[in-house]
Amino acid sequence: xxxxxxxNYNTPHMNSVPETSYKIDIPETNVHKSPNPGAEPFNKSxxxxxxxxxxxxCNPMSQGLVTHNSPGIYxxxxxxxxxxxxxxxxxxNYVFAQLCATAAVTTAxxxxxxxxxxxxxxxxxxxxxxxxxxxxxxxxxxCFSSRDENKxxxxxxxxxxxSCSMMVGVSAIQYAPNVVLTATVTLLIMVGFINxxxxxxxxxxxxxxxxxxxxxGVLIIIITLSIxxxxxxxxxxxxxxxxxxVIVFSLLLVYDLNRLYNGCEKDDYIRPEPLMAAINIxxxxxxxxxxxxxxxxxxxxxx
Numbered sequence: 001x002x003x004x005x006x007x008n009y010n011t012p013h014m015n016s017v018p019e020t021s022y023k024i025d026i027p028e029t030n031v032h033k034s035p036n037p038g039a040e041p042f043n044k045s046x047x048x049x050x051x052x053x054x055x056x057x058c059n060p061m062s063q064g065l066v067t068h069n070s071p072g073i074y075x076x077x078x079x080x081x082x083x084x085x086x087x088x089x090x091x092x093n094y095v096f097a098q099l100c101a102t103a104a105v106t107t108a109x110x111x112x113x114x115x116x117x118x119x120x121x122x123x124x125x126x127x128x129x130x131x132x133x134x135x136x137x138x139x140x141x142x143c144f145s146s147r148d149e150n151k152x153x154x155x156x157x158x159x160x161x162x163s164c165s166m167m168v169g170v171s172a173i174q175y176a177p178n179v180v181l182t183a184t185v186t187l188l189i190m191v192g193f194i195n196x197x198x199x200x201x202x203x204x205x206x207x208x209x210x211x212x213x214x215x216x217g218v219l220i221i222i223i224t225l226s227i228x229x230x231x232x233x234x235x236x237x238x239x240x241x242x243x244x245x246v247i248v249f250s251l252l253l254v255y256d257l258n259r260l261y262n263g264c265e266k267d268d269y270i271r272p273e274p275l276m277a278a279i280n281i282x283x284x285x286x287x288x289x290x291x292x293x294x295x296x297x298x299x300x301x302x303x
Contacts, residue, residue: 098164171290
């Protein structure tokens with residue numbers, strides 16, 4: 001390289017920069033800056049409820065956390081939304097299968113209710129078999145949690161559903177056909193409206209998890225009164241328990257469906273467990289049905 005060429009690189013504007021230090025004063029404000037330079041700053045407090053966190057993670061663009069120029073984070077949020085949607089679909093499919101199985105077993109038992117009633121009278125202890133089997137299978141599903149034991153858990157799930165279906169059938173054959181039909185239609189209407197309400201709440205960011213402890217406390221009281229009524233045999237107390245049970249289990253159904261739709265049920269387990277989430281919803285529905293049978297049966301007997 002010639003001397004003239006080297007001199008061309010030593011331009012005055014490159015060698016005349018003074019060595020000075022710069023201090024930039026940044027005013028302190030309460031406005032939280034977005035981690036993405038292309039996003040607008042937002043003035044919001046950190047999320048408190050689950051739904052606020054869910055909205056921030058599942059839809060970060062609405063919070064100003066990402067823009068269309070942030071493909072990595074936005075793609076992750078889409079995957080998370082798909083995961084929750086898949087969990088909801090699997091859970092509701094399991095619930096639908098359980099209800100179909102219960103309807104089939106109950107219908108078959110009701111068609112042959114005379115023979116079944118005679119058999120129960122001759123063998124009174126047989127009614128405890130589905131009760132004990134339902135508790136054993138339910139506990140078994142909690143014990144088996146690894147992925148290799150998934151087939152065993154599904155088998156226990158089927159046995160649990162059949163056991164509960166038999167209990168519902170034994171209860172249903174004690175009532176007149178018009179009582180069972182009225183209870184079924186009422187149940188379908190209630191479940192439809194409850195499902196719409198729970199989905200509406202979740203879709204609008206309302207988290208109903210705060211209802212859990214109160215409902216659990218009332219449920220314990222109902223169980224205690226039911227055990228007490230076994231010895232008292234009070235029709236008025238039974239009607240009161242049934243009426244309160246319809247309200248409590250309806251609220252529990254709203255609670256469980258809301259948790260399902262907003263993703264809480266999915267996060268309750270180390271691995272997503274749609275089977276366990278389905279059992280909660282299924283038990284709410286059949287308990288509403290059994291309580292409706294008691295109310296309608298007592299009213300029809302008084303008439």
